[in-house]
Amino acid sequence: MNMIQAINSAMDIMMERDPDVIVMGEDVGYFGGVFRATAGLQAKHGKTRVFDTPITECGIIGVAVGMGAYGLRPVPEIQFADYIYPALDQLVSEAARLRYRSAGEFTSPITVRSPFGGGIFGGQTHSQSPEGLFTHMSGIKTVIPSTPYDAKGLLIAAIEDNDPTLFFEPKRIYNGPFDGYWDRPSQNWSKHPAGAVPTGYYKIELGKAKIVRAGEALTILAYGTMVHVCTAVVAEAGIDAEIIDLRTLVPLDIETIEASVKKTGRCMIVHEATRTSGFGAELSAIVQERCFYHLEAPIERVTGFDTPYPHSLEWAYFPGPVRIGEALKKIMKDA
Amino acid sequence: MASEHPRANLQPGQNLPRLALHIPEPKFRPGDAVDFAEVDVPPAGEARRPDTADKASGFTDLAYTLVRVLDDDGNAVGPWDPKLSPDVLRRMLRSMALLRAFDERMFRAQRQGKTSFYMKALGEEAVAVAAAYALDYEDMCFPSYRQQGLLIARGWSLVDMMNQIYSNTADRLGGKQLPIMYSVKEAGFFSISGNLTTQYPQAVGWAMASAAKGDTRIAATWCGEGSTAEGDFHSALTFATVYRAPVIFNIVNNQWAISSFSGFAGAEATTFAARAVGYGIAGLRVDGNDALAVYAATQWAAERARTNQGPTLIEHFTYRAEGHSTSDDPGQYRSEGEPNAWPLGDPIKRLKDHLIQIGEWDEERHAAQDKELAEQVKAAQKEAEKNGILGHGLHQPLESLFDGVFEEMPWHLKEQRQQMLDEESASGRPWDRKA
Numbered sequence: 001m002n003m004i005q006a007i008n009s010a011m012d013i014m015m016e017r018d019p020d021v022i023v024m025g026e027d028v029g030y031f032g033g034v035f036r037a038t039a040g041l042q043a044k045h046g047k048t049r050v051f052d053t054p055i056t057e058c059g060i061i062g063v064a065v066g067m068g069a070y071g072l073r074p075v076p077e078i079q080f081a082d083y084i085y086p087a088l089d090q091l092v093s094e095a096a097r098l099r100y101r102s103a104g105e106f107t108s109p110i111t112v113r114s115p116f117g118g119g120i121f122g123g124q125t126h127s128q129s130p131e132g133l134f135t136h137m138s139g140i141k142t143v144i145p146s147t148p149y150d151a152k153g154l155l156i157a158a159i160e161d162n163d164p165t166l167f168f169e170p171k172r173i174y175n176g177p178f179d180g181y182w183d184r185p186s187q188n189w190s191k192h193p194a195g196a197v198p199t200g201y202y203k204i205e206l207g208k209a210k211i212v213r214a215g216e217a218l219t220i221l222a223y224g225t226m227v228h229v230c231t232a233v234v235a236e237a238g239i240d241a242e243i244i245d246l247r248t249l250v251p252l253d254i255e256t257i258e259a260s261v262k263k264t265g266r267c268m269i270v271h272e273a274t275r276t277s278g279f280g281a282e283l284s285a286i287v288q289e290r291c292f293y294h295l296e297a298p299i300e301r302v303t304g305f306d307t308p309y310p311h312s313l314e315w316a317y318f319p320g321p322v323r324i325g326e327a328l329k330k331i332m333k334d335a
Numbered sequence: 336m337a338s339e340h341p342r343a344n345l346q347p348g349q350n351l352p353r354l355a356l357h358i359p360e361p362k363f364r365p366g367d368a369v370d371f372a373e374v375d376v377p378p379a380g381e382a383r384r385p386d387t388a389d390k391a392s393g394f395t396d397l398a399y400t401l402v403r404v405l406d407d408d409g410n411a412v413g414p415w416d417p418k419l420s421p422d423v424l425r426r427m428l429r430s431m432a433l434l435r436a437f438d439e440r441m442f443r444a445q446r447q448g449k450t451s452f453y454m455k456a457l458g459e460e461a462v463a464v465a466a467a468y469a470l471d472y473e474d475m476c477f478p479s480y481r482q483q484g485l486l487i488a489r490g491w492s493l494v495d496m497m498n499q500i501y502s503n504t505a506d507r508l509g510g511k512q513l514p515i516m517y518s519v520k521e522a523g524f525f526s527i528s529g530n531l532t533t534q535y536p537q538a539v540g541w542a543m544a545s546a547a548k549g550d551t552r553i554a555a556t557w558c559g560e561g562s563t564a565e566g567d568f569h570s571a572l573t574f575a576t577v578y579r580a581p582v583i584f585n586i587v588n589n590q591w592a593i594s595s596f597s598g599f600a601g602a603e604a605t606t607f608a609a610r611a612v613g614y615g616i617a618g619l620r621v622d623g624n625d626a627l628a629v630y631a632a633t634q635w636a637a638e639r640a641r642t643n644q645g646p647t648l649i650e651h652f653t654y655r656a657e658g659h660s661t662s663d664d665p666g667q668y669r670s671e672g673e674p675n676a677w678p679l680g681d682p683i684k685r686l687k688d689h690l691i692q693i694g695e696w697d698e699e700r701h702a703a704q705d706k707e708l709a710e711q712v713k714a715a716q717k718e719a720e721k722n723g724i725l726g727h728g729l730h731q732p733l734e735s736l737f738d739g740v741f742e743e744m745p746w747h748l749k750e751q752r753q754q755m756l757d758e759e760s761a762s763g764r765p766w767d768r769k770a
Contacts, residue, residue: 066540
């Protein structure tokens with residue numbers, strides 16, 4: 001399966017297993033979604049469980065919160081993460097706080113799916129990575145898969161989870177892994193081991209990172225598309241890096257991170273999102289606090305620049321092989 | 336490069352008269368004499384009562400008038416008279432009077448430093464209480480912060496409400512919420528949020544869920560006229576009309592959003608009920624100080640929702656007789672004469688007059704009831720204060736601060752909790768020095 005099919009399968013299975021799961025969003029119903037993630041679901045599960053919505057993100061999330069309060073388990077889609085901002089109030093002030101402010105009388109067991117990230121010539125409003133806005137907000141979980149196998153397992157876990165969860169789908173790797181070489185032919189998931197996705201039910205626990213490549217020289221913390229870019233760069237550079245795919249940003253798998261950095265003594269953080277106050281800053285602070293006496297070099301961050309996501313200069317902006325390669329040299333300089 | 340556009344060669348300033356920006360201004364400011372003659376109050380009984388199955392497009396006239404049942408002499412007149420039994424009328428009057436007594440007592444408690452904050456519903460008692468009587472107990476209410484009357488009309492414990500106001504040991508919300516931001520799932524009263532109008536689309540979602548599950552329960556929600564300016568208002572009405580959601584939208588037009596008069600929400604140009612017209616939603620404009628009109632409109636809207644005819648928007652035309660909250664002084668921005676000059680009068684007095692007019696009540700019984708209710712509230716307050724008041728320090732265990740952020744506490748919250756407790760015990764300066 002590719003990642004779209006894996007995500008589709010996760011929703012399909014959850015709708016079969018739980019009559020309270022419903023899917024809603026712009027173009028998700030009859031048409032099956034602009035990325036085809038919900039294709040066939042309405043025909044199979046019916047219009048009252050999979051339906052199109054008006055174009056109002058605050059409405060989509062607000063309505064989902066109300067449905068959650070009733071007892072449903074909504075899986076709303078925001079067509080692009082760049083368009084999640086109109087729903088911020090409902091996510092931050094409502095979904096994230098409902099359990100806390102009502103002392104558990106009401107909850108928001110909603111899973112907000114949204115395609116995110118760049119690398120597709122999406123320009124300013126089809127490329128953003130706003131995860132740092134949400135990891136900053138208490139009460140919300142944030143999940144970002146990097147493979148079809150993980151996408152399905154994590155999405156099922158998110159839908160079953162009783163807390164509001166943001167599920168950001170890196171659209172650059174919907175169809176195949178992307179190593180950052182935009183000028184080479186694209187790959188597809190059929191040749192990748194993580195493209196082998198069981199057709200049935202399984203889940204991957206939230207809050208657990210995955211060591212994608214074990215190594216001794218340094219630790220690379222990444223998620224989403226950047227996991228594949230880092231893997232390719234590390235292979236080319238012939239450096240024995242330990243690459244950790246965080247998978248869940250909140251709650252974070254601190255044990256895996258801490259053990260790795262204490263072992264390697266070096267840490268590089270890579271994300272597409274802009275640098276200042278991005279999630280990388282939190283990762284860097286955590287590593288510094290917990291692994292200070294093990295660090296042999298300053299923590300490196302390779303991120304998007306502090307600019308809006310550009311169109312024609314996309315590959316200068318994107319933290320690709322060149323930038324990651326140079327950062328690798330820098331962090332390994334004294335090794 | 337010369338433009339061929341016909342207006343391209345005009346000089347600046349040739350557009351005459353010059354444009355002027357309109358900034359709305361209320362009729363009366365502090366010190367002004369008040370005359371509400373311009374407020375259009377149609378006679379009671381005049382508005383027609385359509386069938387609940389009629390198309391929303393035919394209700395435009397009802398969005399610009401006022402549904403009124405009680406006339407100036409206390410008679411119930413016209414097609415909207417719900418014809419309630421004297422017994423129900425007396426219970427409704429009692430709930431409204433109890434709400435007023437509760438407000439009075441809690442307002443004073445704030446002034447006495449027993450709690451940090453309070454908001455009264457003075458003059459708006461009919462809006463919440465009469466609606467509660469017209470809804471089923473199982474229907475879900477998504478209130479704003481000024482519908483405590485729903486809880487009181489549903490017979491909810493005053494002590495429990497006060498515990499929340501005092502953030503004391505018995506506070507069902509564990510001291511996590513600002514006073515009056517109640518949450519009572521058992522009484523169909525959704526958790527109040529400080530963020531305005533967020534409850535509007537949530538009510539629609541709840542109603543859609545009920546419909547999707549083939550349930551029979553409906554949802555009702557409330558916001559002030561000022562809050563109709565929020566984007567959530569538009570989202571909610573759009574969703575409700577698209578899915579024909581079984582929901583009742585109430586706009587409590589009490590003329591004031593803190594210091595901003597209703598003109599800043601658009602009232603100079605149209606009514607709030609008229610908002611419904613453009614969405615294809617049934618819209619009613621109701622005398623919000625007429626408990627029978629509020630009851631009748633709510634009952635009508637509920638029947639419409641229950642029969643899958645879709646949503647209704649009700650504008651309750653009323654007046655916020657008190658300051659916005661205990662932190663507000665209305666004397667700074669409006670005339671002191673306004674509450675008494677308000678042409679729709681006082682909702683409790685009007686219902687009382689009606690009961691007297693039909694021979695089912697008298698001034699003596701009313702005075703006795705007021706006394707009894709004041710005693711009831713006083714007794715509840717005494718009971719609640721046994722569990723502590725906010726002014727007496729912390730009532731919840733420190734570590735409970737971290738409970739309920741997530742269903743299960745993740746490591747980082749456990750770590751922060753431990754850090755807090757370690758710092759507390761190491762400091763020798765306990766947080767709760769009064770305990």
